[in-house]
Amino acid sequence: MQITSVVNQKGGVGKTALTVGAAAALAERGRRVLLIDLDPQGHATTEMLGLPEASAQAPSLAKALTKTWKGPVEDLVVSHPRSNLGPGGALDVIPTSPGMFDLIRRLDGFRVPGWQLARVIQFANYDHVLIDCPPALDVLTNNALATTHGILVPVQPDRTSIRALRLLNDQLAYVQNAVNRDPIPYFGVVPGLYRRPMSTYASAALVELENFGYPLLSHVPLGVVMNEAAAHGTPVTTFAPETTQAVAFRQIAEVLDGYFASRPAPAPVPIADEFVFEDFITSVARTRNENDNGARKKLYDLMPKKPRA
Numbered sequence: 001m002q003i004t005s006v007v008n009q010k011g012g013v014g015k016t017a018l019t020v021g022a023a024a025a026l027a028e029r030g031r032r033v034l035l036i037d038l039d040p041q042g043h044a045t046t047e048m049l050g051l052p053e054a055s056a057q058a059p060s061l062a063k064a065l066t067k068t069w070k071g072p073v074e075d076l077v078v079s080h081p082r083s084n085l086g087p088g089g090a091l092d093v094i095p096t097s098p099g100m101f102d103l104i105r106r107l108d109g110f111r112v113p114g115w116q117l118a119r120v121i122q123f124a125n126y127d128h129v130l131i132d133c134p135p136a137l138d139v140l141t142n143n144a145l146a147t148t149h150g151i152l153v154p155v156q157p158d159r160t161s162i163r164a165l166r167l168l169n170d171q172l173a174y175v176q177n178a179v180n181r182d183p184i185p186y187f188g189v190v191p192g193l194y195r196r197p198m199s200t201y202a203s204a205a206l207v208e209l210e211n212f213g214y215p216l217l218s219h220v221p222l223g224v225v226m227n228e229a230a231a232h233g234t235p236v237t238t239f240a241p242e243t244t245q246a247v248a249f250r251q252i253a254e255v256l257d258g259y260f261a262s263r264p265a266p267a268p269v270p271i272a273d274e275f276v277f278e279d280f281i282t283s284v285a286r287t288r289n290e291n292d293n294g295a296r297k298k299l300y301d302l303m304p305k306k307p308r309a
Ligand SMILES: Nc1ncnc2c1ncn2[C@@H]1O[C@H](COP(=O)(O)OP(=O)(O)OP(=O)(O)O)[C@@H](O)[C@H]1O
Pocket: 010, 011, 012, 013, 014, 015, 016, 017, 018, 039, 041, 043, 133, 134, 135, 192, 193, 220, 221, 222, 223, 224, 226, 227, 230, 245
């Protein structure tokens, strides 16, 4: 299972659109994908995928993160009903829930804030997990960073994005240190939300972004089709498969799948020899007879016997 966090503390840069687009494109490639809506705003759940948030009574992400509910992760998951899936593929979602805003305060009180999400998804069984992070460097984003294998960072090509990337890098260093984990790699930076043709100003900003040296992935430029797809609660890869945006999400999915394919396989779980009840009984009986010094026979003789009919 490969975990990718879509992160940028700057608001409105296309995190949610990228999470949904890349997740749907992976499912279309036949991957089993879990999208986690970690943003209390819940835009991925309600605005882009047209799903309801978890009800206040049901098991929910907020309850799972705070351990007020401890059931299996499958009970948090809903399947998205309107996405094109490749053979064997799945697009499942852990929707946002009531209590996610309040949760930030409560998680901050935990002794080691950062590992709660990892605990919730540790037994999930997917090829890819994609996490839509909130526009903040808060405890929710830290939870995503603690557990992630890599990050996707959507950016608008303008000067404020350069500063945003520096701040994000400071936060990566902080989390790595706080939870004592390996450096968090960039799976890629995704330029987007600009008008075509690209202005001179935007092109200059893009050169500065390139200088960071992170892989620059396919661009996702502005297109009204993104809003139309969202209005139908459908990923753009399903709603308008031939558009620039859908093609870009497929290329980004291919990059994520490339990292997935090169990931070392998890250590095999040792499989115990098949248990055969008859063999077990025979072996117990043999051991018992071998160890018997006659005392058992004597005990047997003392037992009252029912006369045979
Ligand atoms: N390529 C695009 N073309 C047109 N509109 C887009 C595109 N990508 C995203 N949008 C729209 O722009 C707005 C911001 O995008 P999105 O919600 O993905 O950003 P975000 O970084 O997740 O925002 P937040 O920081 O609030 O979570 C949304 O209304 C979304 O529908």
